[in-house]
Amino acid sequence: MVASELIPKIKMVAPGTLLRRALDDIVMAEFGALFVFLDDTQAQEEILQGGFYIGSSFSPEKLYELAKMDGAIILDESVTRILAANVQLAPDSSLPTDETGMRHRAAERTARQTGKFVLTISRRRKVITLYYRDHKHQLHDINHLITRIYQTIGTVERYKGNLDKKAARIQRDEFLDQVQLVQVTELIRDGVAIMNLLAEIDPYVIETGTEGRLPAMRLNSVREEVDAMLQLFIKDYGVPKYTDAEVAGVIDALGRREPADSIRIANHLGWRAVTETDLHDIAVTPRGYRLLKQVAKIPLATAENVIDRFENLTNLGFADKDALMTVEGIGEKRAKSIVEGIQLMRDRGGYR
Incomplete structure (x- = not known):
């Protein structure tokens, strides 16, 4: 089962988003790629090595062109700016990973160490993989x-x-x-x-x-x-x-x-x-919430008043219009619809 923490990240790369458009173009071009999403590059300077600063607004076309280089691309977490490109990742090598390829091992360890969203594209398998904290998810064929x-x-x-x-x-x-x-x-x-x-x-x-x-x-x-x-x-x-x-x-x-x-x-x-x-x-008796919802469609607050007055469905089933009209929020029209609705349900079921 997919971890709930991954849901916002999956939304970020869903079809129809600009980011997904760029990713699909990169997959079709058979590029490998590695993306890290973080707002403060200086806070992760021990992990991010080399590369060059861009600080450009995001567009699918720019991301596609930058993916032609081997290093990681750094984007802000709202995916509005491309911060850096051709960056080498150097996460703690003692962190566990089940991945075999160098790009994917670096991605998983970076996500674990920083707690940030990291994404890879496999050149050979054409698979997009998401990493976030200790979670991993591969996108499926649509x-x-x-x-x-x-x-x-x-x-x-x-x-x-x-x-x-x-x-x-x-x-x-x-x-x-x-x-x-x-x-x-x-x-x-x-x-x-x-x-x-x-x-x-x-x-x-x-x-x-x-x-x-x-x-x-x-x-x-x-x-x-x-x-x-x-x-x-x-x-x-x-x-x-x-x-x-x-x-x-x-x-x-x-x-x-x-x-x-x-x-x-x-x-x-x-x-x-x-x-x-x-x-x-054990025999049980309902209070009557479902009945009131079905036969009268009255507001919940009014239904609560009816339940407080009659306590359960048995008592409510024998209530006449005058008794119902003593309840706050129940006028003649609502009282009539309740009485007639109960009678109709009895007739349909063949019991009185």
Whole structure:
């Protein structure tokens, strides 16, 4: 998995940027090249030896011409100026590196020693490699990336379809007051798995730059829908009444370690010391956040007022228009839409 620290660096060299245009031209010309990105050359004078100072504004054409020389090219970190060229790098030779070529060994050690972004182009293999601190990443062929991304889109959208089916089954059981804790934990587990899969593919989508705008839109659409579903289920079924910030913390905590098993999810929801058997035996009742979102689309603050008044979906399901209108933020129109929305959902499910 690509380190999160590398994401901004991958964005810097994505297709559509001026820097990437220069890199592609250098690759096509079969030049080898080495670039170091830093603002203060004097602070690294022990590593940077020889070469000559340029101090010119950046352009792809200038970078291409300078790449014809053997030494490293120094650019500022915002890629607006070319500071020096034909520089020899002399990093600490005791620093570890798995590279074999002299250019790549110098690049990796320089990145480790300075903590700066370093980039190489292999003349023979025509591969662009990024180094940043202790991280390394090779850019992929754009066609290979697009194929991989669309394969992931197919997988994610299929998983999302299954997640929607589980949510629909839970909704049916909610009106029958027959939801088991295991149903909720399994749905959250599957939702977290989708979010983790999206996080894994994100660096490769970023790497496609302007070429990947369409698949990026499809993946972001799935991400927003799954994230919204997870938030509402946690707010509905958490034992404590979680704030939005606390909900985000739960999702983040579950996503940091895989697999997000049902027992751990139950613990994050506030159920302590539960066993696998308990998950099947414990009946749970939602507060009603998802219902209010679906039938009335009211603001969250107003939904909070409704939940505070009726406590859970069971009570809310039996509330009439007059009772709803006693809640701050609920007028006659909203009260009517809630009552009619609940009735419509009951009719569709065949239960009253």
